[in-house]
Amino acid sequence: MLTLKNASKTYGNNKKAVDQLNLEIEKGEIIGFIGPNGAGKTTTIRMITGIIAPTEGTIEINGKDIAKQPVEAKKNFTFVPDHPTIFDAIKGIDYLNFIADMHEVTIQQRKERIEKYTKAFQIYDALPQTINSYSHGMKQKLLISGALLPNPNLFILDEPMVGLDPHSAKILKDVMREHCEKGGTVFFSSHVLEVVENLCDRVAIIHRGKLIACDTAENIKKNSSATLEEIFLEMTKDE
Amino acid sequence: MNKFLSLTKILVLDFFSKYTQQLNVKNKYLTILVMFLPALLIFPAAQMVLELYNTFLTLGFPELTITYMYIANTILMIFASIPFIISVFFYSKDLQLIATLPVKEATIVFSKLASVYIYLLIISCFFFGTSVVLYSTVGGLKLSSLNVGIIALIISPLLPMIISAIIILPFMSVIGSGKRRNLMVVVGNMLLLVAIIVMQMLSSRIQLRPEELNTILLQEDGLLMMVGRRFPPSIWLTKMIQGSIFHGFLFIGLNVVLVLILKACAKILYSKALMKFNQEGAPVQGGKIYYKSRNKGLQMIKRHIKIIVSNPIFLINTVLTIFLPILMFIIILFTGEFQAELFKSTALEPYHVYIFSAIITTPAIIGSLSSTAITREGKTFWETKVLPVSDRDNIKYRIYTTLIIQLVASLILGIMTLLTIPVNVQTVLIAAVFCITSTLFFSNIDIVINIEKPLLNWSTPTAAVKNNLNILLALLLRLIVGVFGYGLYKLIDHWEANIVILIFSGLFIMLYFISIWIVYGIYKDKFIDIVP
Numbered sequence A: 001m002l003t004l005k006n007a008s009k010t011y012g013n014n015k016k017a018v019d020q021l022n023l024e025i026e027k028g029e030i031i032g033f034i035g036p037n038g039a040g041k042t043t044t045i046r047m048i049t050g051i052i053a054p055t056e057g058t059i060e061i062n063g064k065d066i067a068k069q070p071v072e073a074k075k076n077f078t079f080v081p082d083h084p085t086i087f088d089a090i091k092g093i094d095y096l097n098f099i100a101d102m103h104e105v106t107i108q109q110r111k112e113r114i115e116k117y118t119k120a121f122q123i124y125d126a127l128p129q130t131i132n133s134y135s136h137g138m139k140q141k142l143l144i145s146g147a148l149l150p151n152p153n154l155f156i157l158d159e160p161m162v163g164l165d166p167h168s169a170k171i172l173k174d175v176m177r178e179h180c181e182k183g184g185t186v187f188f189s190s191h192v193l194e195v196v197e198n199l200c201d202r203v204a205i206i207h208r209g210k211l212i213a214c215d216t217a218e219n220i221k222k223n224s225s226a227t228l229e230e231i232f233l234e235m236t237k238d239e
Numbered sequence B: 001m002n003k004f005l006s007l008t009k010i011l012v013l014d015f016f017s018k019y020t021q022q023l024n025v026k027n028k029y030l031t032i033l034v035m036f037l038p039a040l041l042i043f044p045a046a047q048m049v050l051e052l053y054n055t056f057l058t059l060g061f062p063e064l065t066i067t068y069m070y071i072a073n074t075i076l077m078i079f080a081s082i083p084f085i086i087s088v089f090f091y092s093k094d095l096q097l098i099a100t101l102p103v104k105e106a107t108i109v110f111s112k113l114a115s116v117y118i119y120l121l122i123i124s125c126f127f128f129g130t131s132v133v134l135y136s137t138v139g140g141l142k143l144s145s146l147n148v149g150i151i152a153l154i155i156s157p158l159l160p161m162i163i164s165a166i167i168i169l170p171f172m173s174v175i176g177s178g179k180r181r182n183l184m185v186v187v188g189n190m191l192l193l194v195a196i197i198v199m200q201m202l203s204s205r206i207q208l209r210p211e212e213l214n215t216i217l218l219q220e221d222g223l224l225m226m227v228g229r230r231f232p233p234s235i236w237l238t239k240m241i242q243g244s245i246f247h248g249f250l251f252i253g254l255n256v257v258l259v260l261i262l263k264a265c266a267k268i269l270y271s272k273a274l275m276k277f278n279q280e281g282a283p284v285q286g287g288k289i290y291y292k293s294r295n296k297g298l299q300m301i302k303r304h305i306k307i308i309v310s311n312p313i314f315l316i317n318t319v320l321t322i323f324l325p326i327l328m329f330i331i332i333l334f335t336g337e338f339q340a341e342l343f344k345s346t347a348l349e350p351y352h353v354y355i356f357s358a359i360i361t362t363p364a365i366i367g368s369l370s371s372t373a374i375t376r377e378g379k380t381f382w383e384t385k386v387l388p389v390s391d392r393d394n395i396k397y398r399i400y401t402t403l404i405i406q407l408v409a410s411l412i413l414g415i416m417t418l419l420t421i422p423v424n425v426q427t428v429l430i431a432a433v434f435c436i437t438s439t440l441f442f443s444n445i446d447i448v449i450n451i452e453k454p455l456l457n458w459s460t461p462t463a464a465v466k467n468n469l470n471i472l473l474a475l476l477l478r479l480i481v482g483v484f485g486y487g488l489y490k491l492i493d494h495w496e497a498n499i500v501i502l503i504f505s506g507l508f509i510m511l512y513f514i515s516i517w518i519v520y521g522i523y524k525d526k527f528i529d530i531v532p
C-alpha cells in the first residue's frame, strides 16, 4: 500500500532530516511510526503526502508514484497533520463538504459518514459554527472526521493523540482499528509508546532520520526482557 | 536591555524580516539590490519636488516647497497608517503572547507603533525628506536649515501616526463589537478613508480672485499663511527650518504634547480597545448542516475568495488598491475641482479610448493580487497540497481567482466611467479587449513572483499583502512593461488610437502565452518545492 525507497530529505540548511528511508506497508496494517523529537517523523509524513518533495528516492502509494502521478496517488490517502492549522473562517460543515467534493464523495455517503464520525467525536452540533470558534481539540476532531470522510485506502496521521482528551483518543483508536478491519491501512506517528504497542501491527522506529527498526512489537522485544519503552530509549540514546 | 527597547526590537525585526526573509543569502549583491529597489522611487519624488521648488522660487518663496510637501506628506501618512495600525494592533497574532508579559500598557502601545513609525519615516524620506534636502542645498548650502530639517523629518511621522492611533483605536472597538464584526471593520474604515479624502478636498480648495492674490503676495508671509492656515504646524515647521527658534519650539512642543497624550491614553486604549476587541472573538454564526456537492474548481476558487473576504486587512487592501484611484477620481469630480464637461469636448475625443482603457485596467495594474495568492494562505497552504488536485490546477485556480476579482472590478469601473464619460460602443469594446488581455497577462505572471517568494510565515496580515517584496517586484514588473510600452508607443503614436490599443492587446496576448509557458512549464516544479 505504501512503499518508500531510499527516501531522503535535506532541508535548505544542508541538514539531512531523513536519510535513505526504506519502508513497505501492506494493505490492512496499522503501522506506528515512532521516534524522539526531531527524528524526522513529520518530514517523512510530509514527503509521503506530497507536501514536500523528497530530495532523493521514490514514494509509492497503492502503486502510484507521488511525484509522477500526484493526483492518482493522492486519491488513495487522507492526512491529519500534527497541528490543526486550517483555513478557519468557514463553518465546520463547509470544510467537510469541501473535502468531500475534492475526494468525490457522494451525497449519501457524506451524510452517513459525517453524522457517524462527528457524532462520535461530539462535534456534530458545532458544525454550523465557524471553525475559528472551535477549541484546539475540536479542530483536530474536525480534521480527523474530514480525513475519514472519503474512506481512504491509506489513512495518515501525524501525532494524532496530542491534544485529544482520553475519551476522544479512545474513539480515534477504535476508528483506526475499524478502518483496518474494513481493509484500510493506517500509518501514524507518535511518541506515546503505550498507544503504539497496544494498537499497531508493526512499529517503525526512526532516529536521526534513519530507520533503525521495523517489526512487530513482540519481535522488537523478543531478544530481551525489557519493555518497548526501555528498548526505545536504548536504541535512540545519544552517545 | 530596557524592556521597551527589546520588545520594540522584536516587533520591528518581525515586521521587516518579511522583506528579507526569503531572499537568497548567497546572492549578496542581488539581496542588496532588491532591498534598495524601493529607493528608486526617490527619483520621481525628487523630480516632482524640484519642479515645485522652481515654481515657488519664481514666486520668491522657495520655502513653500517644504510647507506643501509637509502637508501632502502628513495626509499620505494618515492614509498609510490607518490600515497599518489596524493590522498591527487588531489582527496580529502576537498579542496573546505580549499581553502576558510584565510590561506597562504604554510600553506595548508604543512598541507596537514603532514599526508603524519606521514605515512612515521611510515614506516621509521620499517626499518631505527630498524637499528638505533640496531646499537647503539648491542655490547654496544652508547647513542650519539642513540640520533642523532632518530633525523635523525624524519628528514628522509622529503627528499623523498618533492622530491616526487616537482616532482608530476607539473607533475599532466601537465598530468591532457585535455581529458581523469583520464586515463592520471593512465598511467602517472605508468610510473613514472617504471622509478624510472629502475633508481634505474641501479644505484644500483655494478659490482666489486675482486682486486678492496680489495683496497676499505683497505681505511677507502672506502666501505661507494662506497655504498653511488649515494646518498651522506646517507654518511652524517652515519657519523653524528658516531659523525661527520660537516656531521650532511650537512644532517640537506639539509633537511632545501628542506623545504625552498618547501615553496618558495608552492604558485606556489598551484595555478598552485592544483587549476588548481581541477578546470578543468572532461571532458564532448559526445555521444548518447541509450536504451539497460542488465542482472542484468552484470550491477551490471559493476558498481563495473567502481567504480575502474573511480577513478585513486583505479585503480593505484589495478594495483600496483596486478602487482608491477611482474613488479619488469620483470625489474630485464631485468636489468640483474637475469638470466632467472637459471630457465631453471634441478635442479630447481621440483620446477617449486611451483614457477608458487606462481606467478599466487599473485593477490589473495596481492590484497585483496573484503576487500574494500563495502568501495569503499562510500556514494553511498545505491543505490543498494533500488533496487530489493536480499542481497545475492548484496554481490555475489561484490565477482564476485573481482574474475574477480584477475583471469584476474592471467591469464596475467601466460602468462608473461610462456614466461620466460617454464613449461609443467601439471604444468600449476595444478598451475591453485591452483590459482583458493585460489582466490575463499580469494575473498569470504575478504568480511567478509568489512561487519564487512564498512568505508563508507572516504574523500580521499587512505583512502578507502589502509591505513585502512581492508587491514591489510586481510593481517593478509593471514599470518595466510600462517603459517598453511607452517606447513602443512613441514609435507608433501617429497611428490611430484604436489601432495602437489593439496592437498593445496583441502584444499582451503574446506575453500571456509566454507567461503560461513560464508558469506551468518552469514554475510548476518550484511550486511543488515550496516548503510550508
Ligand SMILES: Nc1ncnc2c1ncn2[C@@H]1O[C@H](COP(=O)(O)OP(=O)(O)O)[C@@H](O)[C@H]1O
Pocket (backbone or CB within 6 Å): A011, A012, A013, A015, A016, A017, A035, A036, A037, A038, A039, A040, A041, A042, A043, A044, B531
Ligand atoms: N522546514 C524546515 N527547515 C529546516 N529544517 C527542518 C524543517 N522542518 C524540520 N526540520 C528539521 O528536520 C529534523 C526533523 O524534523 P521533524 O521531521 O519535524 O521531526 P519529528 O516530527 O520527528 O519531531 C529536525 O532536526 C528539524 O530541525
Ligand SMILES: [Mg+2]
Pocket (backbone or CB within 6 Å): A041, A042, A043, A082, A158, A159
Ligand atoms: Mg513531528
